[in-house]
Amino acid sequence: MTGELLLEVKDLHVHFPTPDGVVKAVDGLSFKVHRGETFGIVGESGSGKSVTNLTALGLIDREKARVSGEVLFMGRDLLKLSAGELRKVRGKDLSMIFQDPFACLHPFYRVGDQIAEAILCHAEMDKRRVKARVIEMLDAVGIPNPESRYRDYPHQYSGGMRQRAMIAMALVHNPALVIADEPTTALDVTVQAQILELIDRIKKDFNIGVILITHDLGVVADVAQSVMVMYAGRGAELGARDRVFNQPLHPYSWGLLESIPQIDQKGTRLVPIEGAPPSLIHVPKGCPFHPRCPHRFEPCDKERPDLVDRGGGHPDACHLSIEDKKRLWDERESRRSKVIA
Amino acid sequence: MLAVTQAAFYTRMVRGNMLEVQGEDYIRTARAKGLPERSVIRHALRSALTPVVTMYGLDLGILMGGAIITEAIFNIPGIGGLVVDAIQDANFPVIMGTTLVASFAVIAANLVVDIIYASLDPRVTYS
Numbered sequence: 001m002t003g004e005l006l007l008e009v010k011d012l013h014v015h016f017p018t019p020d021g022v023v024k025a026v027d028g029l030s031f032k033v034h035r036g037e038t039f040g041i042v043g044e045s046g047s048g049k050s051v052t053n054l055t056a057l058g059l060i061d062r063e064k065a066r067v068s069g070e071v072l073f074m075g076r077d078l079l080k081l082s083a084g085e086l087r088k089v090r091g092k093d094l095s096m097i098f099q100d101p102f103a104c105l106h107p108f109y110r111v112g113d114q115i116a117e118a119i120l121c122h123a124e125m126d127k128r129r130v131k132a133r134v135i136e137m138l139d140a141v142g143i144p145n146p147e148s149r150y151r152d153y154p155h156q157y158s159g160g161m162r163q164r165a166m167i168a169m170a171l172v173h174n175p176a177l178v179i180a181d182e183p184t185t186a187l188d189v190t191v192q193a194q195i196l197e198l199i200d201r202i203k204k205d206f207n208i209g210v211i212l213i214t215h216d217l218g219v220v221a222d223v224a225q226s227v228m229v230m231y232a233g234r235g236a237e238l239g240a241r242d243r244v245f246n247q248p249l250h251p252y253s254w255g256l257l258e259s260i261p262q263i264d265q266k267g268t269r270l271v272p273i274e275g276a277p278p279s280l281i282h283v284p285k286g287c288p289f290h291p292r293c294p295h296r297f298e299p300c301d302k303e304r305p306d307l308v309d310r311g312g313g314h315p316d317a318c319h320l321s322i323e324d325k326k327r328l329w330d331e332r333e334s335r336r337s338k339v340i341a
Numbered sequence: 342m343l344a345v346t347q348a349a350f351y352t353r354m355v356r357g358n359m360l361e362v363q364g365e366d367y368i369r370t371a372r373a374k375g376l377p378e379r380s381v382i383r384h385a386l387r388s389a390l391t392p393v394v395t396m397y398g399l400d401l402g403i404l405m406g407g408a409i410i411t412e413a414i415f416n417i418p419g420i421g422g423l424v425v426d427a428i429q430d431a432n433f434p435v436i437m438g439t440t441l442v443a444s445f446a447v448i449a450a451n452l453v454v455d456i457i458y459a460s461l462d463p464r465v466t467y468s
Contacts, residue, residue: 059372091375098373103366108387108462118374153463169374 003035012069021281040224048233095170101162105154112150160191232288239314249316358389398454
Protein backbone atom coordinates (compact mmCIF):
# COMPACT_ATOMS: atom_id res chain seq x y z
CA MET A 1 0.00 0.00 0.00
CA THR A 2 2.73 2.42 0.96
CA GLY A 3 5.10 3.83 -1.62
CA GLU A 4 8.47 5.46 -1.27
CA LEU A 5 9.35 7.27 1.93
CA LEU A 6 8.75 10.98 1.46
CA LEU A 7 9.13 12.60 4.83
CA GLU A 8 10.80 11.38 7.94
CA VAL A 9 10.78 13.45 11.07
CA LYS A 10 13.31 12.29 13.64
CA ASP A 11 13.26 13.45 17.23
CA LEU A 12 12.13 16.96 16.36
CA HIS A 13 12.23 19.59 19.08
CA VAL A 14 10.95 23.11 18.56
CA HIS A 15 11.35 25.36 21.58
CA PHE A 16 10.49 29.04 21.74
CA PRO A 17 12.29 30.94 24.50
CA THR A 18 9.99 33.61 25.95
CA PRO A 19 10.32 35.91 28.97
CA ASP A 20 8.05 33.54 30.94
CA GLY A 21 10.01 30.43 30.13
CA VAL A 22 10.70 28.11 27.24
CA VAL A 23 7.61 27.07 25.29
CA LYS A 24 8.16 23.47 24.25
CA ALA A 25 5.84 23.46 21.26
CA VAL A 26 7.27 20.23 19.84
CA ASP A 27 9.27 17.99 22.11
CA GLY A 28 10.72 14.84 20.66
CA LEU A 29 8.49 13.93 17.73
CA SER A 30 9.16 11.27 15.10
CA PHE A 31 7.05 10.00 12.24
CA LYS A 32 7.21 8.93 8.59
CA VAL A 33 5.03 9.74 5.61
CA HIS A 34 4.99 7.69 2.40
CA ARG A 35 3.88 8.43 -1.14
CA GLY A 36 0.23 7.63 -1.79
CA GLU A 37 -0.68 7.88 1.86
CA THR A 38 -2.76 10.35 3.82
CA PHE A 39 -1.18 10.82 7.20
CA GLY A 40 -3.53 12.31 9.76
CA ILE A 41 -2.22 14.28 12.70
CA VAL A 42 -4.84 14.83 15.40
CA GLY A 43 -4.66 16.61 18.70
CA GLU A 44 -6.16 19.43 20.69
CA SER A 45 -5.32 23.06 20.03
CA GLY A 46 -1.79 23.77 21.11
CA SER A 47 -0.54 20.21 20.85
CA GLY A 48 2.10 21.22 18.32
CA LYS A 49 0.42 20.00 15.14
CA SER A 50 0.87 23.16 13.13
CA VAL A 51 4.26 24.13 14.50
CA THR A 52 5.68 20.79 13.38
CA ASN A 53 4.74 21.46 9.80
CA LEU A 54 5.56 25.14 9.75
CA THR A 55 8.99 24.16 11.02
CA ALA A 56 9.41 21.66 8.21
CA LEU A 57 8.63 24.38 5.68
CA GLY A 58 10.84 26.89 7.44
CA LEU A 59 7.90 29.25 7.97
CA ILE A 60 8.60 29.89 11.61
CA ASP A 61 10.98 32.59 12.70
CA ARG A 62 14.24 30.70 12.93
CA GLU A 63 15.80 33.35 15.11
CA LYS A 64 13.11 33.05 17.76
CA ALA A 65 12.99 29.27 17.86
CA ARG A 66 15.43 26.63 18.97
CA VAL A 67 15.04 23.69 16.64
CA SER A 68 16.79 20.35 16.89
CA GLY A 69 16.31 16.95 15.31
CA GLU A 70 15.94 16.08 11.64
CA VAL A 71 13.26 16.59 9.03
CA LEU A 72 14.30 14.42 6.10
CA PHE A 73 12.33 15.18 2.97
CA MET A 74 13.23 12.92 0.03
CA GLY A 75 16.59 12.34 1.65
CA ARG A 76 17.44 15.97 2.43
CA ASP A 77 17.36 17.47 5.89
CA LEU A 78 15.11 20.51 5.56
CA LEU A 79 16.38 21.94 8.82
CA LYS A 80 19.91 22.19 7.43
CA LEU A 81 18.98 23.91 4.16
CA SER A 82 19.65 27.61 3.79
CA ALA A 83 16.71 29.96 3.41
CA GLY A 84 17.30 30.12 -0.34
CA GLU A 85 17.49 26.36 -0.81
CA LEU A 86 14.40 25.90 1.29
CA ARG A 87 12.54 28.41 -0.85
CA LYS A 88 13.23 26.25 -3.89
CA VAL A 89 11.63 23.26 -2.17
CA ARG A 90 8.62 25.15 -0.88
CA GLY A 91 5.72 25.19 -3.25
CA LYS A 92 7.56 22.92 -5.66
CA ASP A 93 8.10 19.52 -4.05
CA LEU A 94 6.48 20.32 -0.75
CA SER A 95 3.49 22.61 -0.54
CA MET A 96 0.96 23.61 2.03
CA ILE A 97 -2.75 24.31 2.26
CA PHE A 98 -3.73 26.53 5.16
CA GLN A 99 -6.63 26.68 7.52
CA ASP A 100 -8.40 29.90 6.69
CA PRO A 101 -8.94 30.43 2.97
CA PHE A 102 -10.48 33.85 3.70
CA ALA A 103 -7.23 35.23 5.02
CA CYS A 104 -4.78 33.27 2.92
CA LEU A 105 -5.31 34.85 -0.47
CA HIS A 106 -4.07 38.38 -1.01
CA PRO A 107 -7.19 40.56 -1.35
CA PHE A 108 -5.62 42.91 -3.92
CA TYR A 109 -4.47 40.40 -6.51
CA ARG A 110 -6.53 38.36 -8.96
CA VAL A 111 -6.83 34.72 -7.96
CA GLY A 112 -5.45 33.58 -11.28
CA ASP A 113 -2.45 35.86 -11.00
CA GLN A 114 -1.70 34.59 -7.53
CA ILE A 115 -1.60 31.05 -8.84
CA ALA A 116 0.42 32.14 -11.87
CA GLU A 117 2.94 33.65 -9.48
CA ALA A 118 3.31 30.28 -7.77
CA ILE A 119 4.13 28.75 -11.15
CA LEU A 120 6.57 31.44 -12.21
CA CYS A 121 8.65 31.42 -9.07
CA HIS A 122 9.84 27.89 -9.83
CA ALA A 123 9.69 27.71 -13.61
CA GLU A 124 10.36 29.80 -16.67
CA MET A 125 7.30 29.81 -18.87
CA ASP A 126 5.72 32.21 -21.31
CA LYS A 127 2.59 34.01 -20.21
CA ARG A 128 0.12 32.17 -22.40
CA ARG A 129 1.24 28.76 -21.18
CA VAL A 130 1.19 29.90 -17.57
CA LYS A 131 -2.36 31.10 -17.97
CA ALA A 132 -3.39 27.87 -19.65
CA ARG A 133 -1.83 25.92 -16.79
CA VAL A 134 -3.65 28.00 -14.16
CA ILE A 135 -6.97 27.47 -15.92
CA GLU A 136 -6.26 23.77 -16.19
CA MET A 137 -5.56 23.60 -12.44
CA LEU A 138 -8.65 25.65 -11.54
CA ASP A 139 -10.64 23.23 -13.65
CA ALA A 140 -8.99 20.24 -11.97
CA VAL A 141 -10.06 21.39 -8.52
CA GLY A 142 -13.63 21.89 -9.66
CA ILE A 143 -14.00 25.63 -10.12
CA PRO A 144 -16.72 26.32 -12.71
CA ASN A 145 -15.92 28.65 -15.65
CA PRO A 146 -12.19 28.72 -14.90
CA GLU A 147 -11.50 31.13 -17.78
CA SER A 148 -13.64 33.90 -16.34
CA ARG A 149 -12.86 32.99 -12.75
CA TYR A 150 -9.18 33.54 -13.48
CA ARG A 151 -9.77 37.28 -13.51
CA ASP A 152 -11.80 37.38 -10.29
CA TYR A 153 -10.52 38.71 -7.00
CA PRO A 154 -10.64 36.56 -3.86
CA HIS A 155 -13.65 38.47 -2.46
CA GLN A 156 -15.67 37.32 -5.45
CA TYR A 157 -15.05 33.67 -4.51
CA SER A 158 -16.97 31.72 -1.88
CA GLY A 159 -15.15 30.06 1.02
CA GLY A 160 -15.14 26.64 -0.59
CA MET A 161 -13.93 28.04 -3.90
CA ARG A 162 -11.13 29.91 -2.21
CA GLN A 163 -9.98 26.72 -0.57
CA ARG A 164 -10.15 25.03 -3.98
CA ALA A 165 -8.02 27.82 -5.40
CA MET A 166 -5.54 27.33 -2.55
CA ILE A 167 -5.40 23.63 -3.39
CA ALA A 168 -4.84 24.45 -7.05
CA MET A 169 -2.02 26.77 -6.00
CA ALA A 170 -0.45 24.02 -3.91
CA LEU A 171 -0.57 21.57 -6.80
CA VAL A 172 0.78 23.58 -9.73
CA HIS A 173 4.21 21.96 -9.59
CA ASN A 174 3.02 18.40 -8.93
CA PRO A 175 4.56 18.33 -5.47
CA ALA A 176 5.50 15.05 -3.80
CA LEU A 177 3.93 15.99 -0.51
CA VAL A 178 1.12 18.37 0.41
CA ILE A 179 0.60 19.48 3.99
CA ALA A 180 -3.00 20.42 4.68
CA ASP A 181 -3.28 22.32 7.94
CA GLU A 182 -6.90 22.05 9.06
CA PRO A 183 -8.12 22.66 5.51
CA THR A 184 -11.79 22.30 6.41
CA THR A 185 -12.06 24.01 9.77
CA ALA A 186 -13.29 27.33 8.41
CA LEU A 187 -15.83 25.83 6.00
CA ASP A 188 -19.45 24.67 6.10
CA VAL A 189 -19.96 20.99 6.72
CA THR A 190 -21.22 20.31 3.20
CA VAL A 191 -18.28 22.15 1.69
CA GLN A 192 -15.97 20.32 4.12
CA ALA A 193 -17.00 17.00 2.65
CA GLN A 194 -16.38 18.28 -0.89
CA ILE A 195 -12.93 19.58 -0.03
CA LEU A 196 -11.95 16.36 1.71
CA GLU A 197 -13.16 14.38 -1.26
CA LEU A 198 -11.14 16.66 -3.51
CA ILE A 199 -7.97 16.22 -1.44
CA ASP A 200 -8.51 12.47 -1.48
CA ARG A 201 -9.06 12.40 -5.24
CA ILE A 202 -6.00 14.54 -5.87
CA LYS A 203 -3.90 12.28 -3.69
CA LYS A 204 -4.87 9.36 -5.90
CA ASP A 205 -4.71 11.19 -9.24
CA PHE A 206 -1.35 12.79 -8.63
CA ASN A 207 0.01 9.96 -6.46
CA ILE A 208 1.31 12.23 -3.75
CA GLY A 209 1.58 12.06 0.00
CA VAL A 210 -0.72 14.16 2.15
CA ILE A 211 -0.33 15.24 5.75
CA LEU A 212 -3.72 16.15 7.09
CA ILE A 213 -3.64 18.14 10.29
CA THR A 214 -6.94 18.37 12.09
CA HIS A 215 -8.64 18.23 15.44
CA ASP A 216 -11.64 16.52 13.89
CA LEU A 217 -11.39 12.75 14.26
CA GLY A 218 -14.26 12.31 11.83
CA VAL A 219 -12.15 13.89 9.09
CA VAL A 220 -9.26 11.55 9.81
CA ALA A 221 -11.54 8.52 9.93
CA ASP A 222 -12.81 9.44 6.45
CA VAL A 223 -9.63 9.90 4.49
CA ALA A 224 -6.46 9.01 6.38
CA GLN A 225 -4.58 5.72 6.18
CA SER A 226 -2.31 6.40 9.14
CA VAL A 227 -2.96 8.46 12.20
CA MET A 228 -0.78 10.09 14.78
CA VAL A 229 -2.37 11.37 17.95
CA MET A 230 -0.40 14.26 19.40
CA TYR A 231 -0.41 15.53 22.93
CA ALA A 232 1.68 18.38 24.34
CA GLY A 233 4.14 18.37 21.46
CA ARG A 234 4.68 14.62 21.52
CA GLY A 235 3.23 11.62 19.81
CA ALA A 236 0.80 9.70 22.01
CA GLU A 237 -0.12 7.00 19.55
CA LEU A 238 0.80 6.22 15.97
CA GLY A 239 -0.67 3.59 13.71
CA ALA A 240 -2.88 2.56 10.85
CA ARG A 241 -6.27 4.24 10.95
CA ASP A 242 -8.29 1.10 11.63
CA ARG A 243 -6.05 0.07 14.45
CA VAL A 244 -6.08 3.44 16.16
CA PHE A 245 -9.85 3.71 15.85
CA ASN A 246 -10.72 0.14 16.79
CA GLN A 247 -8.01 -0.75 19.29
CA PRO A 248 -6.69 2.52 20.63
CA LEU A 249 -3.94 2.03 23.18
CA HIS A 250 -3.47 5.43 24.76
CA PRO A 251 -5.91 6.80 27.36
CA TYR A 252 -5.80 10.14 25.56
CA SER A 253 -6.99 8.52 22.34
CA TRP A 254 -9.77 6.87 24.33
CA GLY A 255 -10.82 10.25 25.60
CA LEU A 256 -10.79 11.72 22.11
CA LEU A 257 -12.83 8.88 20.66
CA GLU A 258 -15.37 9.06 23.47
CA SER A 259 -15.87 12.75 22.99
CA ILE A 260 -17.15 12.32 19.42
CA PRO A 261 -20.90 12.77 19.21
CA GLN A 262 -22.63 9.70 17.77
CA ILE A 263 -25.72 10.68 15.87
CA ASP A 264 -26.93 7.12 15.32
CA GLN A 265 -26.93 6.24 19.01
CA LYS A 266 -29.67 7.89 20.97
CA GLY A 267 -29.27 8.81 24.60
CA THR A 268 -25.50 8.68 24.80
CA ARG A 269 -23.78 11.37 26.74
CA LEU A 270 -20.71 13.11 25.43
CA VAL A 271 -17.74 12.28 27.60
CA PRO A 272 -15.32 15.17 27.78
CA ILE A 273 -11.71 14.75 28.79
CA GLU A 274 -11.35 16.29 32.24
CA GLY A 275 -9.08 19.27 32.68
CA ALA A 276 -7.30 21.38 30.11
CA PRO A 277 -4.24 20.78 27.96
CA PRO A 278 -1.07 21.58 29.89
CA SER A 279 0.87 24.77 29.49
CA LEU A 280 3.70 24.10 27.10
CA ILE A 281 6.04 26.06 29.36
CA HIS A 282 5.43 23.83 32.37
CA VAL A 283 4.82 20.45 30.78
CA PRO A 284 4.03 17.92 33.54
CA LYS A 285 6.91 15.64 34.46
CA GLY A 286 6.76 12.07 33.27
CA CYS A 287 3.86 11.42 30.91
CA PRO A 288 2.44 14.84 29.93
CA PHE A 289 -1.09 13.42 30.06
CA HIS A 290 -0.90 11.99 33.59
CA PRO A 291 -2.69 14.83 35.44
CA ARG A 292 -5.78 14.26 33.27
CA CYS A 293 -5.49 10.50 32.97
CA PRO A 294 -8.03 8.41 34.92
CA HIS A 295 -5.77 5.37 34.76
CA ARG A 296 -2.52 6.88 35.99
CA PHE A 297 -0.41 4.78 38.30
CA GLU A 298 2.94 4.89 39.96
CA PRO A 299 5.53 5.57 37.18
CA CYS A 300 3.35 8.03 35.26
CA ASP A 301 4.49 11.21 36.98
CA LYS A 302 8.15 10.21 36.99
CA GLU A 303 9.10 8.44 33.80
CA ARG A 304 8.38 9.85 30.41
CA PRO A 305 6.98 7.08 28.18
CA ASP A 306 8.42 7.00 24.68
CA LEU A 307 6.39 6.37 21.57
CA VAL A 308 7.36 2.75 20.87
CA ASP A 309 5.59 -0.49 20.12
CA ARG A 310 4.71 -1.93 23.52
CA GLY A 311 3.17 -5.12 22.19
CA GLY A 312 -0.11 -3.58 21.13
CA GLY A 313 0.60 -3.86 17.41
CA HIS A 314 1.44 -0.18 16.89
CA PRO A 315 3.48 2.38 18.81
CA ASP A 316 1.99 4.20 21.76
CA ALA A 317 3.31 6.19 24.68
CA CYS A 318 1.63 4.85 27.80
CA HIS A 319 3.06 2.93 30.76
CA LEU A 320 0.02 0.67 31.19
CA SER A 321 0.60 -2.96 30.30
CA ILE A 322 -0.92 -4.16 27.09
CA GLU A 323 -3.39 -6.41 28.98
CA ASP A 324 -4.55 -3.49 31.09
CA LYS A 325 -5.00 -1.35 27.98
CA LYS A 326 -7.16 -3.94 26.25
CA ARG A 327 -9.21 -4.53 29.40
CA LEU A 328 -9.73 -0.85 30.15
CA TRP A 329 -10.72 -0.01 26.59
CA ASP A 330 -13.17 -2.92 26.48
CA GLU A 331 -14.63 -1.80 29.80
CA ARG A 332 -15.02 1.75 28.50
CA GLU A 333 -16.62 0.48 25.32
CA SER A 334 -19.12 -1.71 27.14
CA ARG A 335 -19.94 1.06 29.59
CA ARG A 336 -20.74 3.28 26.66
CA SER A 337 -22.97 0.75 24.95
CA LYS A 338 -24.77 0.11 28.26
CA VAL A 339 -25.77 3.74 28.45
CA ILE A 340 -27.23 3.37 24.98
CA ALA A 341 -29.24 0.27 25.96
CA MET B 342 10.20 72.26 3.79
CA LEU B 343 6.72 71.36 4.99
CA ALA B 344 6.87 68.03 3.24
CA VAL B 345 10.05 67.04 5.07
CA THR B 346 8.45 67.12 8.53
CA GLN B 347 5.53 65.10 7.22
CA ALA B 348 7.78 62.57 5.55
CA ALA B 349 8.85 61.43 9.00
CA PHE B 350 5.27 60.58 9.91
CA TYR B 351 4.77 58.70 6.66
CA THR B 352 7.91 56.67 7.20
CA ARG B 353 6.68 55.66 10.60
CA MET B 354 3.25 54.83 9.27
CA VAL B 355 4.55 52.67 6.43
CA ARG B 356 6.86 50.92 8.83
CA GLY B 357 4.02 50.23 11.27
CA ASN B 358 1.75 48.99 8.50
CA MET B 359 4.45 46.77 7.08
CA LEU B 360 5.04 45.13 10.45
CA GLU B 361 1.31 44.55 10.81
CA VAL B 362 0.90 43.15 7.31
CA GLN B 363 3.88 40.80 7.72
CA GLY B 364 1.78 38.83 10.18
CA GLU B 365 -1.11 38.34 7.73
CA ASP B 366 -1.92 34.86 6.53
CA TYR B 367 -1.62 35.76 2.86
CA ILE B 368 1.98 36.76 3.40
CA ARG B 369 2.59 33.32 4.87
CA THR B 370 0.89 31.86 1.80
CA ALA B 371 3.17 33.88 -0.43
CA ARG B 372 6.17 32.45 1.38
CA ALA B 373 4.74 28.96 1.36
CA LYS B 374 4.47 28.93 -2.40
CA GLY B 375 8.16 29.71 -2.56
CA LEU B 376 8.16 33.33 -3.68
CA PRO B 377 11.50 35.10 -3.31
CA GLU B 378 11.62 37.57 -0.46
CA ARG B 379 11.54 40.51 -2.88
CA SER B 380 8.11 39.49 -4.20
CA VAL B 381 6.85 38.84 -0.69
CA ILE B 382 7.75 42.41 0.23
CA ARG B 383 5.96 43.67 -2.89
CA HIS B 384 2.83 41.84 -1.70
CA ALA B 385 3.13 43.32 1.76
CA LEU B 386 3.87 46.82 0.51
CA ARG B 387 0.75 46.91 -1.60
CA SER B 388 -1.44 46.36 1.46
CA ALA B 389 0.65 48.61 3.64
CA LEU B 390 0.44 51.59 1.28
CA THR B 391 -3.34 51.87 0.92
CA PRO B 392 -3.96 53.60 4.25
CA VAL B 393 -1.06 55.90 3.50
CA VAL B 394 -2.72 57.07 0.30
CA THR B 395 -5.86 57.96 2.24
CA MET B 396 -3.86 59.90 4.77
CA TYR B 397 -2.04 61.76 2.07
CA GLY B 398 -5.28 63.08 0.60
CA LEU B 399 -6.26 64.61 3.93
CA ASP B 400 -2.78 65.95 4.54
CA LEU B 401 -2.76 67.87 1.28
CA GLY B 402 -5.39 70.17 2.77
CA ILE B 403 -3.31 70.76 5.88
CA LEU B 404 -0.30 71.42 3.69
CA MET B 405 -2.23 74.16 1.91
CA GLY B 406 -3.22 75.84 5.19
CA GLY B 407 0.29 75.52 6.57
CA ALA B 408 1.71 77.18 3.48
CA ILE B 409 0.06 80.46 4.47
CA ILE B 410 2.16 80.85 7.61
CA THR B 411 5.40 79.56 6.10
CA GLU B 412 5.18 81.80 3.08
CA ALA B 413 4.32 84.84 5.22
CA ILE B 414 7.18 84.28 7.66
CA PHE B 415 9.87 83.54 5.09
CA ASN B 416 8.51 86.03 2.61
CA ILE B 417 8.16 83.43 -0.12
CA PRO B 418 5.96 84.55 -2.99
CA GLY B 419 2.97 82.19 -3.30
CA ILE B 420 -0.70 81.74 -2.58
CA GLY B 421 -0.08 81.87 1.17
CA GLY B 422 1.73 85.18 0.97
CA LEU B 423 -0.92 86.54 -1.35
CA VAL B 424 -3.70 85.69 1.12
CA VAL B 425 -1.91 87.46 3.98
CA ASP B 426 -1.35 90.59 1.88
CA ALA B 427 -4.97 90.53 0.71
CA ILE B 428 -6.29 90.23 4.26
CA GLN B 429 -4.13 93.14 5.40
CA ASP B 430 -5.44 95.24 2.51
CA ALA B 431 -9.03 94.02 3.05
CA ASN B 432 -8.91 92.97 -0.60
CA PHE B 433 -12.02 90.76 -0.59
CA PRO B 434 -12.03 89.54 -4.20
CA VAL B 435 -8.46 88.22 -3.83
CA ILE B 436 -9.28 86.54 -0.48
CA MET B 437 -12.26 84.84 -2.09
CA GLY B 438 -10.26 83.90 -5.14
CA THR B 439 -7.42 82.29 -3.19
CA THR B 440 -9.83 80.47 -0.87
CA LEU B 441 -11.56 79.11 -3.95
CA VAL B 442 -8.29 77.94 -5.46
CA ALA B 443 -7.24 76.29 -2.18
CA SER B 444 -10.56 74.49 -1.71
CA PHE B 445 -10.51 73.33 -5.28
CA ALA B 446 -7.04 71.88 -4.77
CA VAL B 447 -8.12 69.97 -1.66
CA ILE B 448 -11.23 68.56 -3.35
CA ALA B 449 -9.28 67.59 -6.44
CA ALA B 450 -6.63 65.89 -4.31
CA ASN B 451 -9.29 63.87 -2.49
CA LEU B 452 -10.88 62.85 -5.76
CA VAL B 453 -7.54 61.66 -7.10
CA VAL B 454 -6.96 59.72 -3.86
CA ASP B 455 -10.34 58.02 -4.18
CA ILE B 456 -9.58 56.98 -7.73
CA ILE B 457 -6.13 55.69 -6.81
CA TYR B 458 -7.63 53.83 -3.87
CA ALA B 459 -10.09 52.02 -6.09
CA SER B 460 -7.31 50.90 -8.38
CA LEU B 461 -5.28 49.67 -5.39
CA ASP B 462 -8.06 47.81 -3.62
CA PRO B 463 -10.34 45.87 -5.97
CA ARG B 464 -12.97 45.54 -3.27
CA VAL B 465 -13.72 49.25 -3.50
CA THR B 466 -16.12 50.13 -6.29
CA TYR B 467 -17.98 53.34 -7.05
CA SER B 468 -21.36 52.95 -8.58
